[in-house]
Amino acid sequence: MFIRRIVCSLPHSNLLLLPSSSPPLLLSTPRTITAAAADLVHRNTRSGFRQSRSRPHRMMASSCRTTDAFAPLPPSTADKVELVRALESTLGSSFSSEPLAPPPNPQIIVISGPSGVGKDAVIKKLQEIRQGIHFVVTATSRAKRPGEVDGKDYHFVTKEKFLSMIERNELLEYALVYGEYKGVPKQQIRDFMSKGFDIVLRVDIQGATTLRSILGRSAVFIFLVAENESALVNRLIDRKTETTDMLLIRIAMAREEIKHMVDFDYVVVNAQGKLNDTVKLVESIIDSEKAKVTPRIVSI
Numbered sequence: 001m002f003i004r005r006i007v008c009s010l011p012h013s014n015l016l017l018l019p020s021s022s023p024p025l026l027l028s029t030p031r032t033i034t035a036a037a038a039d040l041v042h043r044n045t046r047s048g049f050r051q052s053r054s055r056p057h058r059m060m061a062s063s064c065r066t067t068d069a070f071a072p073l074p075p076s077t078a079d080k081v082e083l084v085r086a087l088e089s090t091l092g093s094s095f096s097s098e099p100l101a102p103p104p105n106p107q108i109i110v111i112s113g114p115s116g117v118g119k120d121a122v123i124k125k126l127q128e129i130r131q132g133i134h135f136v137v138t139a140t141s142r143a144k145r146p147g148e149v150d151g152k153d154y155h156f157v158t159k160e161k162f163l164s165m166i167e168r169n170e171l172l173e174y175a176l177v178y179g180e181y182k183g184v185p186k187q188q189i190r191d192f193m194s195k196g197f198d199i200v201l202r203v204d205i206q207g208a209t210t211l212r213s214i215l216g217r218s219a220v221f222i223f224l225v226a227e228n229e230s231a232l233v234n235r236l237i238d239r240k241t242e243t244t245d246m247l248l249i250r251i252a253m254a255r256e257e258i259k260h261m262v263d264f265d266y267v268v269v270n271a272q273g274k275l276n277d278t279v280k281l282v283e284s285i286i287d288s289e290k291a292k293v294t295p296r297i298v299s300i
């Protein structure tokens with residue numbers, strides 16, 4: 001039976017599919033690929049491969065029957081257009097230019113970690129080097145400080161306006177911090193996601209816990225840590241933004257916050273002087289999340 005000689009350029013593992021009576025052979029350029037052989041390739045290279053390993057003989061036997069109904073293919077050295085046409089005709093349909101993978105879904109990435117670990121520094125760098133992400137601008141009822149820009153640093157709103165946003169369920173999450181409100185506007189997230197942007201949220205550990213209860217597994221949670229406690233303390237001291245009392249509070253809180261690492265999807269070490277590596281790792285996480293066969297579906 002001449003089909004026993006017809007072997008496509010299959011991965012080596014597919015040699016297992018040859019009947020045991022045939023010596024294993026692999027022709028790199030098949031001269032005569034029949035629909036039966038194409039069917040064999042199709043079944044082998046898709047999920048059928050695993051199943052068919054156990055019954056190669058039957059499959060090959062059924063494949064053999066249709067061999068002589070098709071014209072031989074031109075050699076692989078033939079004109080490309082002619083070759084493609086012949087392949088299409090043998091396979092019974094033309095080759096599509098439609099993307100084989102679905103477009104990646106926009107993701108929500110929540111970046112959290114103890115105070116001074118480098119959340120702002122990482123996000124700032126990420127914004128500089130990566131397209132297609134939107135860093136959510138938080139709404140706040142507190143007064144604008146000198147140098148702050150409305151719509152960039154925060155959306156500054158009155159307390160009344162903030163309360164009406166809460167009332168109308170317009171905030172994904174909000175908190176009262178030192179007597180002033182801070183919250184994440186839902187509409188901003190919806191608008192940017194509908195344009196295909198990934199969303200980055202920067203929250204403290206408490207905010208991350210709240211967001212996890214709202215978003216569940218539909219968002220990606222990244223916990224940033226310093227390489228060790230001393231590095232974190234030095235970073236906070238060097239930033240020169242805290243009084244000694246505040247330093248004490250932040251460091252004591254960090255000791256507690258570290259225990260929440262287990263509630264996150266990823267932990268990323270932001271080591272001293274390695275900010276670029278940290279950002280690269282965060283990017284890799286985003287990329288691999290977007291490449292998932294079953295992506296996280298966000299609905300807010």
Ligand SMILES: Nc1ncnc2c1ncn2[C@@H]1O[C@H](COP(=O)(O)OP(=O)(O)OP(=O)(O)O)[C@@H](O)[C@H]1O
Nearest residue numbers: 115116117118119120121235239271272273274275
């Ligand atoms: N990998 C790093 N190496 C050295 N310094 C860093 C690194 N990452 C951040 N820093 C510095 O550490 C300090 C704290 O970083 P940053 O302000 O981004 O932390 P944060 O987590 O946003 O803090 P907070 O929650 O208190 O706002 C900053 O001075 C920042 O420039």
